[in-house]
Amino acid sequence: MGKGKIMSQEELHFLGIKVVYKDMVDKGYKVLNVRKETDVNPQILATKDDQRYFVVxxxxxxxxxxxLVPHVAADVLKHGTKHNAICLFASVGIANAEGETDEEMGKPEVDGEYYINYKGLQDFPKYS
Incomplete structure (x- = not known):
């Protein structure tokens, strides 16, 4: 395994946003705004076929x-309803591709090689 700097949570978060952004552009979404702050939701505002999308x-x-924790989902859904937006969720997992053990794989490095686990945009989970 390399001896690079382990990514911070903010760096991991921004890498995940870049993965989702590229996927959305590749699928024909027009991305209007991206917020990389971890405490701002949604992270991505986009449109496609005259429909607005909020993506966490x-x-x-x-x-x-x-x-996606329930209180964040509730806040974004409320905001999305006000703006006639469909709310979507993107879950991303990042592994250090140079890691040989589970522990090493769990420490992605800045400017390293990565395995990305991303299954695409998902509907918001339903909490009752």
Whole structure:
């Protein structure tokens, strides 16, 4: 494994946003705004076929995947309803591709090589 600097949570989060951004552009979305701050939701505002989309991105290191907590989902859904937007969630997991053990894979390095676990945009989970 390399001896590079381990990514901070903010760096992981921004890498996840870049993964989702590229996927959305490749699928024909027009991205209007991106917010990389971890405490601002949604991270991505986009349109496609005259429909507005709010996308919350959550990124974490291997072996986990980003999760959307209920109070954030509720806040974004409320905001999305006001703006006639469809709310989507993007869960991203990032592993250090040079890691040989689970522990090493769970420490992605700045400017390193990565395995990306991203299954595309998902509907918001339903909490009751």
């Amino acid at each position: 991105v959550r990124t974490t290191a291997y072996p986990d995947m980003g999760i």
